[in-house]
Amino acid sequence: MNLENEVSIVLGGAAGQGIHIIEESLTKVLKLSGYNVFATKEYMSRVRGGINTTEIVVSSKKNRSYFKKVDLLVTFEKGVLNHLNDRLDEKTIILGEIKNIDDEYVNNKNIIDVPITEISKSVGGELFSNTVGSGIILGLFDGDLEIFNKYITEKFSKKGAGVIDSNLKAALKGYTLGKKILIDHDIQITIKKNSEVKNEVLLSGTEAFALGFARSGCNFVSFYPMTPSTGVSVFLANHAKDLGIIVEQVEDEISAINMAIGSWYAGGRGLVTTSGGGFSLMCEAVSLSGMTESPVVIYLGQRPGPSTGLPTRTAQGDLNLALYSGQGEFPRIIYAPGSIEEAYFTSQLAFNMADKYQVPVFVLSDQYLSDTYYNISDLELKHIKKENYITKTEKDYKRYRLSDSPISKRGIPGYGDGIVLLCGNEHDEFGDVTEDPKLITKMAEKRNNKINLIEKDSIMPKFFGSDNYKNLIVTWGSTYYPVRDALLKLDLKDTALLHFNQVYPLPKESEKYFKNAEKIINVELNYSGQFGQLLKQFFGINIHSNVLKYDGRTFSVEDLSKKLEEILRG
Amino acid sequence: MNSESFDRIGKIDISWCPGCGNFAIRNSLTKALSELSLKPTNTALISGIGQAGKMPHHILVNGFHALHGRAIPTATAVKAVNPNLTVIAEGGDGDMYAEGGNHLIHAIRRNPDITVLIHNNQIYGLTKGQASPTTLINTKTPTQPFGVFEEPLNPIALAISLNASFVARTFSGYVEETKEIIKQAISHKGLSIVDIFHNCPSFNKVNTVSWYQENTYFMYDHDPQNRKEAFNRALENEKYPLGVFYICKKPIFEEKLPAYEKNKTPIWNREPVVENIDKIINSKKV
Numbered sequence: 001m002n003l004e005n006e007v008s009i010v011l012g013g014a015a016g017q018g019i020h021i022i023e024e025s026l027t028k029v030l031k032l033s034g035y036n037v038f039a040t041k042e043y044m045s046r047v048r049g050g051i052n053t054t055e056i057v058v059s060s061k062k063n064r065s066y067f068k069k070v071d072l073l074v075t076f077e078k079g080v081l082n083h084l085n086d087r088l089d090e091k092t093i094i095l096g097e098i099k100n101i102d103d104e105y106v107n108n109k110n111i112i113d114v115p116i117t118e119i120s121k122s123v124g125g126e127l128f129s130n131t132v133g134s135g136i137i138l139g140l141f142d143g144d145l146e147i148f149n150k151y152i153t154e155k156f157s158k159k160g161a162g163v164i165d166s167n168l169k170a171a172l173k174g175y176t177l178g179k180k181i182l183i184d185h186d187i188q189i190t191i192k193k194n195s196e197v198k199n200e201v202l203l204s205g206t207e208a209f210a211l212g213f214a215r216s217g218c219n220f221v222s223f224y225p226m227t228p229s230t231g232v233s234v235f236l237a238n239h240a241k242d243l244g245i246i247v248e249q250v251e252d253e254i255s256a257i258n259m260a261i262g263s264w265y266a267g268g269r270g271l272v273t274t275s276g277g278g279f280s281l282m283c284e285a286v287s288l289s290g291m292t293e294s295p296v297v298i299y300l301g302q303r304p305g306p307s308t309g310l311p312t313r314t315a316q317g318d319l320n321l322a323l324y325s326g327q328g329e330f331p332r333i334i335y336a337p338g339s340i341e342e343a344y345f346t347s348q349l350a351f352n353m354a355d356k357y358q359v360p361v362f363v364l365s366d367q368y369l370s371d372t373y374y375n376i377s378d379l380e381l382k383h384i385k386k387e388n389y390i391t392k393t394e395k396d397y398k399r400y401r402l403s404d405s406p407i408s409k410r411g412i413p414g415y416g417d418g419i420v421l422l423c424g425n426e427h428d429e430f431g432d433v434t435e436d437p438k439l440i441t442k443m444a445e446k447r448n449n450k451i452n453l454i455e456k457d458s459i460m461p462k463f464f465g466s467d468n469y470k471n472l473i474v475t476w477g478s479t480y481y482p483v484r485d486a487l488l489k490l491d492l493k494d495t496a497l498l499h500f501n502q503v504y505p506l507p508k509e510s511e512k513y514f515k516n517a518e519k520i521i522n523v524e525l526n527y528s529g530q531f532g533q534l535l536k537q538f539f540g541i542n543i544h545s546n547v548l549k550y551d552g553r554t555f556s557v558e559d560l561s562k563k564l565e566e567i568l569r570g
Numbered sequence: 571m572n573s574e575s576f577d578r579i580g581k582i583d584i585s586w587c588p589g590c591g592n593f594a595i596r597n598s599l600t601k602a603l604s605e606l607s608l609k610p611t612n613t614a615l616i617s618g619i620g621q622a623g624k625m626p627h628h629i630l631v632n633g634f635h636a637l638h639g640r641a642i643p644t645a646t647a648v649k650a651v652n653p654n655l656t657v658i659a660e661g662g663d664g665d666m667y668a669e670g671g672n673h674l675i676h677a678i679r680r681n682p683d684i685t686v687l688i689h690n691n692q693i694y695g696l697t698k699g700q701a702s703p704t705t706l707i708n709t710k711t712p713t714q715p716f717g718v719f720e721e722p723l724n725p726i727a728l729a730i731s732l733n734a735s736f737v738a739r740t741f742s743g744y745v746e747e748t749k750e751i752i753k754q755a756i757s758h759k760g761l762s763i764v765d766i767f768h769n770c771p772s773f774n775k776v777n778t779v780s781w782y783q784e785n786t787y788f789m790y791d792h793d794p795q796n797r798k799e800a801f802n803r804a805l806e807n808e809k810y811p812l813g814v815f816y817i818c819k820k821p822i823f824e825e826k827l828p829a830y831e832k833n834k835t836p837i838w839n840r841e842p843v844v845e846n847i848d849k850i851i852n853s854k855k856v
Contacts (some may be wrong), residue, residue, distance in 0.1 A: 032856065201854045211851060217842045219829070220651060222643075240828040242846045246650055246837060248827075250674035255643040258636065262616070262647030265634050265840030266655065270647065287705050381851070387841055411836065413614045413632035413648070413657050421626060422634040424619075432583075432627045433635075 001093070006059035009137060010074045010087070012080030016048040019076065021130045023054045024135055031375050033144040034193030036062045040372040042553065045227075045311040051083040058141060060192035061157065064374055064481040065282070068556035072140070074133060075100045076116075093187070095136065112181055119173050124166040131170035138171075139178015141189055145400035171496040176342050177343040185549065197375055204373035205478075206231035209365060212347030213271055217386040218297070220263035220270040221247040222256040225310050226498070228367040229301030247570045261285060264295045265422060267390055269351055273299040276318045276467045277308060283325040286360050290330025292402070292422040293408070293447065295354035295361070298322075299347075302366040302477075304552045313552030316477050316525040319534070323547035324503055329444070331451040333357070334504040336364040337451045338462075338480030340374065342501050345382045346459075347485060350401040352387040353457070357450050358410055364503070366525070368554040369478035394419025402442055406449040448506055451505055458507035465496030471568055472517035474543075476500040476531050478569050479523050479555055486560035495568060503531060511539045521567055526550055533567040573607050576600040576629045585624055587695075591742035591768025595689060598748035600629050604784070606753055608656050616645040618661035618670065620696045622689035624659050639669025646682045650824045652836045656756060657684040664694050667703040667723050674725075677761055678732040682823040685755045688725070689742075690775045691770040699773035709776050719845055724763050727804035730797060730816045735760030737800070737816040741782045742768035744812070748832075751814065760820055779833045788815040 009026075013019045020041075027037045038057040044050035055070075057063045070087050073080070075096035081088065082102045087096075094101070094111045101111060114136060120128040131152065138148055139155040181187065203211075210232045223233040237247040248264075250256050253274055260270030274282065279300055289296045300322060304315035322334050333353055337343040347363055354361040393411035397418025400410045408429075411420045421431030426443060428434045434443075464484055471494060475483045480499045487497055498513050500506070508510045514520060514535070522532035522543045527550045543569045549555060577600060586592045603613060610630045617623040619638035626633025632655075636644050642700065645659035666674055666688045677686070693711070696698040700713040703723040710717050729737040736758040740748045755762035767786065769779045789811045792803060800816035824830065829837060 028856075087832070199855055201851055203851075203854055207854070211847055215842055215844065215847050219837045219842075220647065222647065239850065240844075241831055242841050242849075244829045244833060244837065244840050246827050246829045248650075248680075250643065251672050254640065255673055258640040258643040259647035261636075262634070262644035263651045263837075265644070266614070266648040266651035268647070284637060285640070292634070294638075410853065412652075412653060414612050417611060419610060419630060420632045422636070423627075424636055431633070431635075433585075433624070513676035 001092075001185070001187045003071055003187065004058055005061070005191060006063055007189060007191065008056065008067045008069055009056045009074065010053050010070045010084065011056070011074045011076070012051060012053040012084060013076030015044060015046055015050050015052050017076050018130045019052060019054055022134045023056065025134045025148070025151060025155075026204060027056060027373070028150045029134070029138060029143050030058055030141060030325045032147045032198055033141075033202065034195055034197050035141070035191060036060070036194070036197055036375055037202070038063045038065075038349030038372070038374040038380055040066050040368065043312050050562040051079050053080070053084065058191055062374070065485040066086065066368070066482060067552055067558045068558045074137065076133070078102055081105045088365070088564060101251065110565045112185060113250050114177065114181070119177070120170060122383075123169040123173065128166055128170040130169045132174040135171040135174020136178040136181070139175040140182060140187070141191070145175050146243070146520065148175070156250045166530055171459040178386070183339060196249070196377070200375040200377050201381070203340055203342050203344075204372060205343050205365065205369040205371065207235060207373070208343040209363065209370075210235035211346045212344040213297070213299070214239070214245065215383060216348035216351040217269045218271045218351055219245050220268040220347050221245060221273065222250050222259035222270065223273045224250060224253045224256055224278055226278045227301070228303060228370045229275050229299055231370055232273045232299055253278040254285065257282040257285040257298070261289055261292075261294050261296050265412065267415065269355070271297045273301070275301045275303050276321060279321065279325070280317070282491045286332075287328055287330070288424050289360040290326055290328065290332070290447065291424050293358040295358050296420060297350050297361050297363065299365065301362045301370055302364060304550065310552045312367060314368060315322050315550065315552065316479070316523065317527070317530070317550070318364065319503060322364060330359070330447050331357070331453055331454055332360045332362065332365060332504065333502070334362040336476065336477035336503045337369070338477055338499050340372070341376060341380045341382070343369065345384070346501055348384045349459075351456075352384065355387060357454055358407065359450060364477055366478050378382070390415065392416040393420060399431045400427060400429045400443065400446070402429055402446060406446045406453065430563075455505045455508060458505055459502040459508050460507050461513070462499040462501065463496060463513065464499065466493050469494055469496035469517065471495040471521060472513060472562065473497045473523060474531070474535065475523050478504050478524060482555045482557050482560050483523050485557045486564055489557060489561045492568060500531070503534065506534070506538050514539055514541045521545045521547060521564065523547045523555070525554065573604040574609055575673055576603045576610055576631055578628065578630045582628060584628060586621060587772045589769075589771040590621070591691060591770070592625075592689060594745050595687070595748065595768060596625065596628055598742070598745050598752055599625070602749045602752040602756065603631070605749070606756060613656040613658070614645075614648050615660060616648060617657045617659070618639045618665035620662040620665050620694070622660060622662035623665060639665050639673065641665065642670055642673040642677045642686060645684045646677060646680065646823065649682050649684050650827065651838045653824050654836055658687060658756070659684055659711050660687045660754065661689070662695075663688060663690045663692065663702040663704045666724060671703070675732065678729060678734045681735055681761045681820050681821045682722050683759055683761070685752070686764065687752065688763070689768055690725070690765050691774055693770050693774040693775050695770045706776065724804065725763070725816055727801060729763050730801045730804050733797070733818060733820070734763055734816065735818055735820050736762035736814070738763070738814040739765040739767070739810070740812050741786050742766055743779055743782060746810070747788065754814060758817065760822055765819070786810045786812050789831070820853040
């Protein structure tokens with residue numbers, strides 16, 4: 001059996017079994033062995049039990065999309081095979097102990113019985129089965145055992161020589177078994193190693209967002225935990241000392257966003273991390289940000305469904321929530337990065353733009369993007385400098401001074417000789433409450449006119465494909481790579497892709513792309529095609545077809561190519 | 571005296587009714603700030619919504635007239651980002667005890683070095699006289715026409731039970747005493763809560779100036795370090811005691827924050843530690 005160029009390995013087990021430990025060690029060691037790696041997970045909203053899986057794609061060329069196909073399945077629990085029923089085919093190689101194979105599959109000819117429990121017991125106990133499992137896969141892929149040994153030694157350095165020694169033995173036994181399986185079952189795995197990959201960064205979406213925020217000066221984070229957004233706060237909390245960031249878990253989302261706004265008032269750069277349900281509670285303060293012209297950055301990790309919905313699944317259903325949140329009219333900016341590279345870049349930009357335009361800025365993520373990681377070269381990580389907009393105030397400073405520009409200089413308390421008064425009521429130039437109709441009109445115009453400047457400063461969408469296209473596929477957020485890879489797979493010369501990283505406001509110039517298209521196909525992970533509706537609103541264009549999915553799972557390259565082919569050739 | 575004035579000069583449109591206790595609170599507050607030699611530019615007053623919430627417009631001070639009930643979280647962040655500022659959160663009984671009740675409880679746990687001034691007139695004035703969390707039982711209002719039957723909140727007992735750092739109560743009519751209590755509250759390191767009784771001449775016909783005079787008394791024999799005694803005093807409701815009920819020393823929020831452990835520079839005045847971010851990125855290579 002031959003496995004070439006890109007192999008998708010799926011590890012399946014119950015929550016609490018430590019699949020993530022194998023995932024972490026394997027991806028690191030495979031990358032350090034010179035392989036491109038991609039990993040993503042899907043999991044249930046529970047602490048123990050159920051079935052969770054992680055997909056790791058090992059490939060010759062960089063792969064950045066989720067595959068439905070499973071080339072190699074490793075099962076640690078009964079139920080995994082049934083859970084993955086629609087992803088398995090006659091070619092899937094199944095590694096696992098017989099006790100972990102569902103009855104329906106026991107006669108499958110591709111099952112390879114790997115006595116993980118027995119091996120781990122022989123080195124000291126079932127505790128070591130994760131290391132055995134990792135060892136087997138490394139053996140299959142000709143991974144670097146030395147690197148794995150080094151990894152183990154560092155990882156367990158605090159647990160003592162005994163633990164290290166048993167893990168090293170487990171690794172070797174697993175590794176040897178992996179090699180033996182290749183011979184016994186006549187399996188050839190040919191994936192090119194590339195020494196440049198070894199020096200690349202292995203970054204998750206969550207880490208990229210967090211690092212980007214920190215890079216452009218985020219120094220205050222207030223949050224109430226909510227999947228899938230919490231990871232960003234966790235990451236920054238762990239680096240609170242070395243990065244000089246205040247990270248506080250507060251009593252509720254309402255407190256979180258009011259704190260973040262307060263932090264900007266004092267000259268900080270505040271962030272809140274939340275998901276739809278939590279964000280619903282924050283809407284009033286988004287409106288406060290709009291009225292007081294106080295910047296704030298909101299990291300909104302989308303997940304499916306109204307209410308509690310599906311806490312650990314993925315969706316792109318909160319665009320409208322972000323777009324229309326908060327009473328009254330005021331401008332805002334909404335980003336939706338499509339990749340880990342874009343996540344790092346955009347989260348930096350978010351802080352500069354919030355500061356520059358004194359508006360709420362949203363960074364939309366989702367479970368899929370947050371939980372995905374792959375190796376990236378330094379060149380793919382674009383750094384931008386923190387831009388400073390705070391002004392030292394004069395004695396006669398007026399926070400909302402009216403001038404030709406809708407942007408008044410933003411002072412902060414204690415920096416300069418002026419008084420800084422922010423007001424959530426309609427206000428005069430100084431910040432005092434007003435009911436004067438002329439002033440009200442001027443202030444409303446001042447605030448809302450910012451959108452024209454923001455529009456000019458918007459990021460152009462990323463265009464991919466032939467210039468002579470007839471069909472244009474539109475994406476936003478995390479569907480970018482799966483759609484791109486589906487297009488590459490279909491190899492269509494008349495079809496291009498337009499990916500929006502900024503979804504509001506849309507740059508006027510991007511309208512040109514739609515004019516050349518005969519068919520516009522909109523791909524989104526929601527029920528109503530929210531972005532498609534926004535395109536209609538902005539540019540008056542009609543979407544020819546919507547490819548929508550709302551089952552809590554992301555698009556696979558295979559499903560997308562099938563759907564796109566049906567539309568384009570149908 | 572080189573104290574700065576906190577009085578707004580020029581025409582200010584005061585929205586309080588004639589005879590409102592808020593005027594007296596403003597006088598006590600501006601005098602307290604002056605006597606503490608604070609600077610208007612280095613003081614920030616964060617308020618919620620309601621008549622008390624309008625204070626930032628009626629004195630000369632940095633201000634943030636924010637959302638209903640949300641002054642405390644906003645003020646907490648201001649202090650954390652710039653600990654050099656004197657930070658006051660101000661609001662009414664609806665603001666701090668109803669909408670913002672949760673924040674008050676958790677601010678006590680967090681203990682930022684801010685002062686919380688609560689204008690407690692036992693009624694909702696701005697929305698025309700509905701009951702507040704501190705309205706007394708049997709009080710009839712337009713929205714409680716048969717009389718309030720819910721037990722009023724006892725903010726003093728609540729704060730002491732949660733081991734708040736500084737807990738006091740006063741009556742706005744006693745301007746000098748109120749000023750001294752506010753001074754003590756601002757000078758105290760940690761969260762200071764001052765419940766300030768005041769009359770609402772338009773909507774509270776029960777708790778009038780003379781009612782407060784007759785139904786309150788100052789504690790002259792009380793040791794604020796004694797928590798049990800403070801709690802006992804807080805439960806008195808024949809006559810309501812005034813003065814400082816309770817003081818305790820506790821770790822302060824912004825001083826405990828890991829971001830300030832090695833570097834005392836206020837957060838707002840720092841640039842991102844780019845080299846440490848690069849270090850983290852590089853650590854993801856191995």
